[in-house]
Amino acid sequence: MFETFLQVDSLATGASVAKVETVWGLLSKGGPLMIPLGILFALVVFFFIERLLVIRKASKIDDNFMRIIRDNIITGNVAAARSLAKNTDNPMARMIDKGIQRIGKPIDAIEKSMDNVGKLEMYKLEKNLSMISVIARIAPLFGFVGTIVGLVILLKEFATISNPSISQIADAMYIKLITSASGLIIGMLAFLGHSYLDTQINRTANRMEAASSEFIDILQEPTR
Secondary structure, three states: HHHHHHHHHHHHHHHHHHHHHHHHHHOOOOOOOHHHHHHHHHHHHHHHHHHHHHHHHHHHHOOOOOHHHHHHHHHHOHHHHHHHOOOOOOOHHHHHHHHHOOOEOOOOHHHHHHHHHHHHHHHOOOOOHHHHHHHHHHHHHHHHHHHHHHHHHHHHHHHOOOOOOHHHHHHHHHHHHHHHHHHHHHHHHHHHHHHHHHHHHHHHHHHHHHHHHHHHHOOOOOOO
């Protein structure tokens, strides 16, 4: 019985390997344009993971951060508030730190300084995000170009054949459509990745705006 199980498992493993080889073999038949499509896919994965790690790090901050800042400012311990904001590696903290540095100046000047820092931090978060958007647009185009070029070559080859069969034509066209399918899949994945990252950045931006408004309210509260 144990030997039978090993045989079944071996057959299943062999079938799985054959399936993987078939997929790679099918992709290799897509032509030279499968190479740039593969590069685009690798870039999408790289930029998505890189941005995801940066955005997740930027969104992590202690829930008590603003409460501690408020208590220190209200009690007049500005140095402690500045130390906390300066030593916290977070876009929100850097924006609050700039506001603390401007304490004593008009509220409008403080808000403007914080807005400038906020814009700079948002620019850092959105870095390379445009690359994913570009790939989402051009990957399907690469796929279509590969299919069109392949079909042109295919028609030229069939012109030399007197009576090509329907099965030959169907099989050949099936192979040439691989690039279009690959380009569409890469474009769709890039679009979904871009949308997800953009949503996370907007969520971080909303938290920064809320923190900025709360900080301005703190400055207008009477000190103890």
